[in-house]
Amino acid sequence: MTAPTTQAVRRRVTVRGTVQGVGFRPYVHRLATDLALAGFVSNTASGVLIEVEGPPDGVTRFCDRLSTELPPLAAVTGVGVEDLPATGADDAFRIRSTERSPGRTLLPPDTATCADCLRELTDPADRRHRHPFVTCTHCGPRFTIATGMPYDRAVTTMTGFPMCPACAREYGDPGDRRFHAQPVACPDCGPRLYLVPASGSGIHPARGADALAAARALLAAGRIVAVKGLGGYHLACDATDARAVDALRTRKARGGKPLAVMCADLDAVRRVAALSAAEQAALTSPRRPIVLLRRRAQQEVLTPGVCPGSPHIGVMLPYTPVHTLLFGLPGDPPGPRVLVMTSGNRSGEPIVTDDDEALTRLAGLADAWLAHDRAIASPCDDSLLRVRRDGTEQVLRRSRGYVPRPLRLPVAVRPALAVGGDLKNALCIGESDQAWFGPHIGDMGNLTTLEAARRAESQMRCLTGVSPELVAADRHPGYHSVQWARRRAAHLLRRTPELVQHHHAHIASAMAEHGLDGTTPVIGVAFDGTGYGDDGTVWGGEVLLADYAGYRHFAHLTPAPLPGGDAGVANPCRLALARLWAAGLPWDADLPSVRACAPGETAVLERQLTRGVACVATSSMGRLFDAVSSLAGLCHRAGYEAQAALELEAAATSAWDADSSAYTFGLASHACDPAPVLSALVADLRRGTPAPVLAARFHRGVARAVVEICRRARQATGLTTVALSGGVFANALLEEECTRLLAGDGFRVLRHGEVPPNDGGLALGQLVVAAHERTEE
Numbered sequence: 137m138t139a140p141t142t143q144a145v146r147r148r149v150t151v152r153g154t155v156q157g158v159g160f161r162p163y164v165h166r167l168a169t170d171l172a173l174a175g176f177v178s179n180t181a182s183g184v185l186i187e188v189e190g191p192p193d194g195v196t197r198f199c200d201r202l203s204t205e206l207p208p209l210a211a212v213t214g215v216g217v218e219d220l221p222a223t224g225a226d227d228a229f230r231i232r233s234t235e236r237s238p239g240r241t242l243l244p245p246d247t248a249t250c251a252d253c254l255r256e257l258t259d260p261a262d263r264r265h266r267h268p269f270v271t272c273t274h275c276g277p278r279f280t281i282a283t284g285m286p287y288d289r290a291v292t293t294m295t296g297f298p299m300c301p302a303c304a305r306e307y308g309d310p311g312d313r314r315f316h317a318q319p320v321a322c323p324d325c326g327p328r329l330y331l332v333p334a335s336g337s338g339i340h341p342a343r344g345a346d347a348l349a350a351a352r353a354l355l356a357a358g359r360i361v362a363v364k365g366l367g368g369y370h371l372a373c374d375a376t377d378a379r380a381v382d383a384l385r386t387r388k389a390r391g392g393k394p395l396a397v398m399c400a401d402l403d404a405v406r407r408v409a410a411l412s413a414a415e416q417a418a419l420t421s422p423r424r425p426i427v428l429l430r431r432r433a434q435q436e437v438l439t440p441g442v443c444p445g446s447p448h449i450g451v452m453l454p455y456t457p458v459h460t461l462l463f464g465l466p467g468d469p470p471g472p473r474v475l476v477m478t479s480g481n482r483s484g485e486p487i488v489t490d491d492d493e494a495l496t497r498l499a500g501l502a503d504a505w506l507a508h509d510r511a512i513a514s515p516c517d518d519s520l521l522r523v524r525r526d527g528t529e530q531v532l533r534r535s536r537g538y539v540p541r542p543l544r545l546p547v548a549v550r551p552a553l554a555v556g557g558d559l560k561n562a563l564c565i566g567e568s569d570q571a572w573f574g575p576h577i578g579d580m581g582n583l584t585t586l587e588a589a590r591r592a593e594s595q596m597r598c599l600t601g602v603s604p605e606l607v608a609a610d611r612h613p614g615y616h617s618v619q620w621a622r623r624r625a626a627h628l629l630r631r632t633p634e635l636v637q638h639h640h641a642h643i644a645s646a647m648a649e650h651g652l653d654g655t656t657p658v659i660g661v662a663f664d665g666t667g668y669g670d671d672g673t674v675w676g677g678e679v680l681l682a683d684y685a686g687y688r689h690f691a692h693l694t695p696a697p698l699p700g701g702d703a704g705v706a707n708p709c710r711l712a713l714a715r716l717w718a719a720g721l722p723w724d725a726d727l728p729s730v731r732a733c734a735p736g737e738t739a740v741l742e743r744q745l746t747r748g749v750a751c752v753a754t755s756s757m758g759r760l761f762d763a764v765s766s767l768a769g770l771c772h773r774a775g776y777e778a779q780a781a782l783e784l785e786a787a788a789t790s791a792w793d794a795d796s797s798a799y800t801f802g803l804a805s806h807a808c809d810p811a812p813v814l815s816a817l818v819a820d821l822r823r824g825t826p827a828p829v830l831a832a833r834f835h836r837g838v839a840r841a842v843v844e845i846c847r848r849a850r851q852a853t854g855l856t857t858v859a860l861s862g863g864v865f866a867n868a869l870l871e872e873e874c875t876r877l878l879a880g881d882g883f884r885v886l887r888h889g890e891v892p893p894n895d896g897g898l899a900l901g902q903l904v905v906a907a908h909e910r911t912e913e
Contacts, residue, residue: 159273367516369480391775423537549907608906638667641901665758676756791828
C-alpha cells in the first residue's frame with residue numbers, strides 16, 4: 137500500500153568536495169529552515185553529512201536545490217543520497233559539531249577579501265573598521281592557516297586567538313556570514329600587526345594602526361619593507377621611485393629580471409598597462425593572481441627599472457586587508473599607488489614565512505618588517521598567469537588561489553607522490569581520480585628549498601589524507617629532487633622511485649589536464665630548455681608519440697654542443713656560436729654574437745667544441761631560442777632564466793604584423809635541422825634587416841616546422857591530437873601561432889590552462905605515468 141504523500145520521509149545526504157570553511161553548513165541550515173524541514177548537518181572527514189526529514193515534496197526540493205545555490209567558494213564533486221526510516225522528528229534543523237572519522241574532504245584555497253568585508257574595513261561606523269584581518273566564510277585564508285582536517289578553528293593557526301564575545305556570537309549564529317568562519321577576528325581578539333625596524337635604520341618600532349601608518353610612510357619615503365602576507369613575506373617598495381627599485385634589485389641580487397607590482401585599484405592598473413575585459417576578470421577574481429599585462433608604451437608611472445627590456449608587466453591587486461590598508465583609506469596621508477611586490481626571499485631560496493627567520497634571512501634586504509602574530513602553516517607564493525587573445529588563461533605558476541584545489545584525473549591512480557623537477561618545483565600527490573598540486577617551491581638548488589619541499593609534502597599528506605605507496609621522479613641522475621625521491625621511497629611500499637622521462641611527463645600532464653584516458657596516443661610536442669634524454673644527452677626539442685604507458689620518438693631538433701653544460705646557459709653568445717659551428721657556418725667578425733665575446737673567448741670556445749671538452753649534445757628548443765636571440769643582437773649574456781628567449785619574443789611581437797615571412801627548417805629523417813634557418817638569418821643580418829623582423833621570421837619558422845612534423849606524424853600514424861607542452865610554450869606568440877596553424881590543418885590542439893606548461897606542471901605527468909604503469913601491473 138502506498139503511503140500518503142503527507143507522511144514524513146527522511147534522507148541521508150553525503151556531500152563531497154570543497155564544502156568546509158566555505159559557509160556550506162549555514163547554507164544547508166538556511167535551505168532546510170526555509171523548507172520547514174527537521175534534521176541536522178555536520179562536517180565529517182569526508183565532507184558534509186546531512187540528515188533531513190519532512191514532507192516528501194519538501195525533502196525532494198531540498199535535494200534538488202542543494203547543489204544549485206552554493207556559497208561562492210563551495211564546489212561539490214559528489215552527492216550520495218540514502219533513504220532512512222522517518223523518526224518523527226519535528227524539531228528545528230540543527231548544525232552539529234564536527235564528526236571525527238576517517239575519510240577525505242577538500243579544503244578551499246586562500247581567497248581575496250570579499251566586497252562585504254571591504255565595506256566593513258572602510259566603514260568608520262563598523263567595529264571592524266581598519267581591522268587588518270577582517271574575513272568571513274566567503275574570503276580570507278584557508279590553506280595557509282590549516283594544520284589538519286577536518287577544518288575547524290582548533291586545527292588552524294587561529295587556535296591561539298580566543299574569540300571575544302561579539303565574535304563568538306557571530307561564529308555561533310547560523311544566520312551570520314561568519315558562522316564557523318575559522319579565521320574570524322576583530323580588533324579586540326587579534327591578530328595584531330607590528331613593525332620591526334632594521335638595526336641601525338633609525339626607524340622606530342610600532343604596533344597596530346601605528347605600525348601600518350609607519351610602513352606606508354616608509355614606502356612613500358623610498359624605503360624597502362618586508363610585508364607579511366597570507367603565504368609568506370613580500371619585499372615591497374614604491375614602483376615609481378627609481379632609487380628604491382634599484383636598491384631592491386641590488387640587495388636581492390635580482391639582476392634585470394622583471395619585478396611584479398601591486399596596484400591600489402583598477403585605475404592604477406590602467407595607468408601602467410593595457411587591460412582587456414578577460415584580463416580584468418582574472419585580476420579581480422577571488423584568486424587574485426599576478427596577471428601578465430602589456431605595459432603601456434607611454435606610461436610615466438613606473439620607473440624603467442621595474443621591468444627592463446620587457447613589454448609585459450606582472451600586475452596584481454590587493455588581496456588582503458593589510459594590502460588595502462597599506463595603500464591607504466580616505467583621509468590617510470598620500471602614498472604610492474603602485475608597489476613592487478616581490479617574493480620575500482634571497483635569490484634561489486623559498487619564500488620566507490616564519491617571523492624569526494624573516495628577521496635573519498631578509499636582513500640586509502629590508503629596512504623594516506611589517507609582521508603580525510598569526511602564524512603561516514603552509515608557504516604559498518603568488519600565482520602567475522597570462523590571458524590569451526581568445527580569453528582563455530594559461531597559468532605559469534600555480535600556487536596561491538589554486539592550492540590545494542584538486543584536479544580530476546581521467547585515470548585511476550594508486551596513492552602516489554610525484555616530486556617534479558629541479559626547476560619551478562611543485563610536487564603533486566594523488567589517489568584514485570584526484571590529484572593535488574602543492575604550492576610553488578622554486579628551484580631545488582639548496583637545503584632550504586629541499587626542506588620546503590619536505591614540509592610541503594607533509595602538509596599535503598595531512599590535508600588530503602593520501603598515504604603514498606610509490607614516488608615518481610625525473611630520470612635526471614643529478615637532480616636534487618631525484619635524490620629526495622630515493623630517500624622518500626625507501627620508507628614506502630615501493631622502495632625505489634618510478635623514474636619518468638622528462639618530456640614524456642610534460643606531454644602526460646597536458647593529456648591529464650584535458651581528461652584524456654590514454655587509450656589513444658597523442659602527437660606530443662615538448663619544447664623546453666633542458667630535460668634528461670634516454671641517450672644521456674640534453675633533450676628539449678622533441679616530438680613524441682605518447683600515451684600514459686609509454687612513448688616513442690617521432691622527431692627532434694638536430695643536436696648541437698652545449699658548451700659548459702648548464703653553466704653555459706648564461707652565455708647566449710656562446711650558444712649561438714656553438715649552433716653556427718654545428719651548422720658549419722663561419723664565425724665572421726661582423727656577427728653580433730662574435731662581437732659580444734671577450735678577447736680570447738672565441739679561441740677557447742673553438743678548442744672546447746673541437747675537442748668536445750665539457751660539451752654535451754643538446755636538442756633543446758629553448759637553447760635555440762637563446763642562440764637566435766644573440767645572433768639577432770638582442771641578448772648575449774643572460775642575467776636570469778629565459779631572459780634571451782623573452783627578449784626575442786618581445787622583439788618578434790613588435791614586428792609581427794609588419795612582416796609575414798618565415799625561415800625554413802630542414803626536415804629529413806625525423807630531424808628538424810635549424811642550419812637553413814641560421815644561414816638565412818645571417819644573410820638577413822647582413823642586409824640590415826631589423827632584429828624584430830628576424831625574431832618574427834624565426835618564430836613563424838618554428839611554428840611552421842611544428843605543423844609540418846605533425847602532418848607527417850598524422851600521415852604515418854593516423855593520430856590527430858597534438859599536445860603542446862614544455863616551458864617554451866609559455867611564449868605566447870609561439871603557442872598561439874602553433875595553435876592557429878594546427879587547428880587550421882584539422883588537428884585537435886591541447887594547450888595548458890590551469891596546469892603550467894613549464895616544469896611547474898611536470899609532477900602531474902609523472903604521477904599519471906607512474907601510477908598508470910603500476911595500475912597495469
